Amino acid sequence: MFKKLSKLACATALALGLPAVALAELPGMRGTQHIGITVPDVDEAVEFLVDIVGCEAFFSFGPFGPFEDDWMTKNLNVNPRAVIEVITMVRCGNGPAFEVFKYTSPDQNPNPPKNSDIGGYHIAFYVDDINEATQYLRDNGVQVLESPHPLTGTLLEGMDWVYFLTPWGMQMEIVSAPDGILDEKQNNRNFWDPRS
Numbered sequence: 578m579f580k581k582l583s584k585l586a587c588a589t590a591l592a593l594g595l596p597a598v599a600l601a602e603l604p605g606m607r608g609t610q611h612i613g614i615t616v617p618d619v620d621e622a623v624e625f626l627v628d629i630v631g632c633e634a635f636f637s638f639g640p641f642g643p644f645e646d647d648w649m650t651k652n653l654n655v656n657p658r659a660v661i662e663v664i665t666m667v668r669c670g671n672g673p674a675f676e677v678f679k680y681t682s683p684d685q686n687p688n689p690p691k692n693s694d695i696g697g698y699h700i701a702f703y704v705d706d707i708n709e710a711t712q713y714l715r716d717n718g719v720q721v722l723e724s725p726h727p728l729t730g731t732l733l734e735g736m737d738w739v740y741f742l743t744p745w746g747m748q749m750e751i752v753s754a755p756d757g758i759l760d761e762k763q764n765n766r767n768f769w770d771p772r773s
Contacts, residue, residue, distance in 0.1 A: 608769075611666070611674040612700060616745050617687065619663050619679040625744055626677075629717050630702065632669035639663040639679075656682045669702065671771040689746045699740065699748040703771045707737045707753035714741050714751075725753075732760035 616622040619637075626632040642649055642660035650657045659682035667675040690697040704710040707725045714721050722740040736754035743749060754770075761767055 609673040611676045613676040613678060614700075614747065615678045615680050616747070617679070618745065619665050619677055621744055622677050623665050623667060626667050626669065626675065629714070629719060630669060632667045632675070635666040635668060635674075637663055637665040655680070656684045658683050659685075672702075689748070692748060699750050701738070701750040701752050704751045704753050705755065707739065707751055710751050710753075711739055725751075728758075732758065732763070734759040735762075 614622075623634050627634055640660060640662050643658055647657040649655050649659045653659070659680055662679040662681060664679075665677045667677055669675065692699060711721055711725055720742045722742070725737045725739040728734055728736045728738060733754075735756055735758040736752055738750055738752045740748055740750050758768060767773060
């Protein structure tokens with residue numbers, strides 16, 4: 578299915594302290610440009626991202642569909658009768674943009690996936706002071722799951738994290754590692770960080 582790296586190539590990369598994925602790369606790949614999220618109400622989602630998280634909304638466009646043929650399935654892997662009502666582009670600090678979708682589809686699942694579901698995901702924002710950011714979220718009526726936790730005993734040691742939920746039930750996270758993480762110190766390499 579995928580071209581696999583040889584055991585020798587992987588061993589060499591590890592011995593040199595390089596990630597194995599550096600040996601194979603999508604031509605011209607520069608990094609993450611945007612992350613697409615589907616929400617039940619684009620206005621509510623953009624308001625949350627702008628007014629609570631501090632992002633900037635850029636522009637909206639759409640609709641796409643309905644199409645009489647199977648364009649939606651061929652191009653987007655969704656139901657052929659699915660419609661994208663609107664898309665709004667949002668930028669959050671020094672990181673990838675969000676492409677916020679409002680879909681309607683005959684087979685739409687209205688429940689966001691959990692992290693334990695196949696295809697489950699979350700988005701993490703870096704903050705300078707995790708305790709201050711956690712209190713800010715709580716003060717603004719955001720459901721924060723527990724309190725910040727340190728990631729001890731892993732190569733992410735030095736990072737604290739806590740999850741929160743958006744008004745539409747999507748999982749998000751805030752993280753902070755003001756002194757860096759253990760992997761950076763042990764392997765003399767930088768994990769991506771929006772401060773860089």
